[in-house]
Amino acid sequence: MSNNKPSLYTSLSPALLHLYDVNSSIVVIIDVLRATSTIATALYNGAKAIVPVDSVAECIRIGKQIEAITAGERDGQIAEGLQQGNSPFEYSKEFIEGKTLVLTTTNGTKLLHMALEKGAKEIITGSFPNVDAVCNHLVKQNKNVILACAAWKNRINIEDTLFAGAVINTIQQHFSIACDSSQIAHTLYLQAQKDLYHFMQQHNASHYHRLTNFGLEKDIRYCLTPNIANVLPEYRDGKLQCAEK
Amino acid sequence: MSNNKPSLYTSLSPALLHLYDVNSSIVVIIDVLRATSTIATALYNGAKAIVPVDSVAECIRIGKQIEAITAGERDGQIAEGLQQGNSPFEYSKEFIEGKTLVLTTTNGTKLLHMALEKGAKEIITGSFPNVDAVCNHLVKQNKNVILACAAWKNRINIEDTLFAGAVINTIQQHFSIACDSSQIAHTLYLQAQKDLYHFMQQHNASHYHRLTNFGLEKDIRYCLTPNIANVLPEYRDGKLQCAEK
Numbered sequence: 188m189s190n191n192k193p194s195l196y197t198s199l200s201p202a203l204l205h206l207y208d209v210n211s212s213i214v215v216i217i218d219v220l221r222a223t224s225t226i227a228t229a230l231y232n233g234a235k236a237i238v239p240v241d242s243v244a245e246c247i248r249i250g251k252q253i254e255a256i257t258a259g260e261r262d263g264q265i266a267e268g269l270q271q272g273n274s275p276f277e278y279s280k281e282f283i284e285g286k287t288l289v290l291t292t293t294n295g296t297k298l299l300h301m302a303l304e305k306g307a308k309e310i311i312t313g314s315f316p317n318v319d320a321v322c323n324h325l326v327k328q329n330k331n332v333i334l335a336c337a338a339w340k341n342r343i344n345i346e347d348t349l350f351a352g353a354v355i356n357t358i359q360q361h362f363s364i365a366c367d368s369s370q371i372a373h374t375l376y377l378q379a380q381k382d383l384y385h386f387m388q389q390h391n392a393s394h395y396h397r398l399t400n401f402g403l404e405k406d407i408r409y410c411l412t413p414n415i416a417n418v419l420p421e422y423r424d425g426k427l428q429c430a431e432k
Numbered sequence: 433m434s435n436n437k438p439s440l441y442t443s444l445s446p447a448l449l450h451l452y453d454v455n456s457s458i459v460v461i462i463d464v465l466r467a468t469s470t471i472a473t474a475l476y477n478g479a480k481a482i483v484p485v486d487s488v489a490e491c492i493r494i495g496k497q498i499e500a501i502t503a504g505e506r507d508g509q510i511a512e513g514l515q516q517g518n519s520p521f522e523y524s525k526e527f528i529e530g531k532t533l534v535l536t537t538t539n540g541t542k543l544l545h546m547a548l549e550k551g552a553k554e555i556i557t558g559s560f561p562n563v564d565a566v567c568n569h570l571v572k573q574n575k576n577v578i579l580a581c582a583a584w585k586n587r588i589n590i591e592d593t594l595f596a597g598a599v600i601n602t603i604q605q606h607f608s609i610a611c612d613s614s615q616i617a618h619t620l621y622l623q624a625q626k627d628l629y630h631f632m633q634q635h636n637a638s639h640y641h642r643l644t645n646f647g648l649e650k651d652i653r654y655c656l657t658p659n660i661a662n663v664l665p666e667y668r669d670g671k672l673q674c675a676e677k
Contacts, residue, residue, distance in 0.1 A: 199444070199588060200448060202447050202448055202451075203445060203447055203448070203586065203587075203588070206447075206585075206586055206587055339612075340451075341448065341451055342448075342451055342611075342612065342613070343444060343448070343612055343613045343616065344612045345612045345615060345616060348612075348616060364636070365636065365638055365641075366587075366638070367584075367587065367588055367589045367590045367593075367635075367637055367638055368587070368588045370590060370635040370636060370637070371588065371590060371593060371616065371620055374619070374620055374623055374635070375616055375619055375620070378619055378623065390612075390615040390619070391609070391610065391615060392612055392615070393610055393611070393612055396610075
């Protein structure tokens with residue numbers, strides 16, 4: 188069963204990330220609703236950089252220090268003391284072009300820092316709005332991959348699992364996948380792909396309900412739309428920036 | 433959205449069990465290949481009791497103390513120093529009737545002890561061979577439920593997830609299920625139910641490969657067969673025994 192393809196694993200919750208060999212893989216941080224969708228959107232619309240931080244206090248401190256916009260949420264709503272929230276619609280070209288954003292979210296930015304602590308050397312972020320950029324990069328790099336879902340406070344969620352499945356569906360022939368979580372994610376995606384939004388509704392996805400209670404159906408529809416902000420956010424020197432082409 | 437149905441959650445890995453309220457729920461320990469299938473089979477064939485222990489040393493010690501049969505595996509093979517392995521075919525009526533078994537396995541018996549440490553007060557074990565007994569019990573009890581998958585060294589596996597999905601498919605209308613892991617397990621089961629064995633083969637399930645490498649296809653087919661050892665193993669006073677009817 189020897190082959191020379193790199194391996195691909197899926198970690199469906201941050202509480203499972205320690206099971207995988209983070210420091211020899213490209214780690215794809217996945218927080219579909221909404222952190223990584225918003226990161227792709229802000230960079231697509233010309234943000235200079237996004238500084239992901241793992242606490243609101245740190246967000247405020249660094250925001251002042253580098254004179255950047257502070258943004259983020261806790262439990263799906265703008266965190267107190269920050270200027271902006273975590274909706275992709277807040278980051279139009281008019282608003283964000285040329286600016287730097289300091290961002291903290293309940294799950295996504297925390298997972299990114301966890302990956303760093305575990306020794307990750309290559310980190311990118313993935314979401315439906317930039318799914319093709321992610322897939323193209325992973326195929327081109329030809330290295331081991333970990334699809335790392337941010338989940339919701341460590342509980343596995345449908346939307347991040349679906350994104351992992353979408354990536355696997357596109358790039359599977361380039362990787363050796365001996366990982367049941369990846370197979371589960373792929374099977375789920377194949378069931379959902381015709382209408383991701385309908386699948387989320389139908390399957391009572393907990394985050395779908397959390398956000399629709401805040402009136403954010405529009406955000407959800409956007410965050411499930413492939414390739415509308417098709418850039419590759421790469422983490423380097425403390426910042427997420429568009430990869431050079 | 434108030435309703436009076438009890439809740440149902442699925443923990444897809446022991447590393448996620450701490451996220452759920454173990455001590456106010458019936459915890460169903462699930463280790464399809466092969467611990468909980470073997471437990472159901474031994475009890476169905478008349479074993480007096482099964483004492484689950486979490487180490488080989490403890491298994492040998494207690495086996496001597498109570499003059500019971502010692503059994504178990506590590507990494508899918510009989511552990512050194514134990515008399516029997518973890519295959520359901522080792523526990524025929526002729527062999528096991530009236531006897532007590534002390535059992536230790538890589539994942540299932542460890543998870544049972546983890547649930548105990550976290551305060552679980554009601555523990556049963558589930559597998560395809562006793563799926564109806566499990567479902568009937570859960571519906572009748574009308575309490576909160578946690579379907580706790582043993583996984584493989586904390587990595588989520590397809591077979592335990594499928595069993596959780598099978599239970600959900602049968603009892604869902606009796607429970608309030610606000611749990612994406614449960615939805616994922618159910619979706620997976622609906623895809624697989626026509627031929628569970630074929631699904632395992634097709635999806636390259638890691639444990640399927642581990643066991644077929646040991647020549648255990650027969651065990652896998654047995655462990656995926658519903659209701660061929662349809663008893664309800666309940667944990668009480670340190671032992672698993674058939675629930676009284």
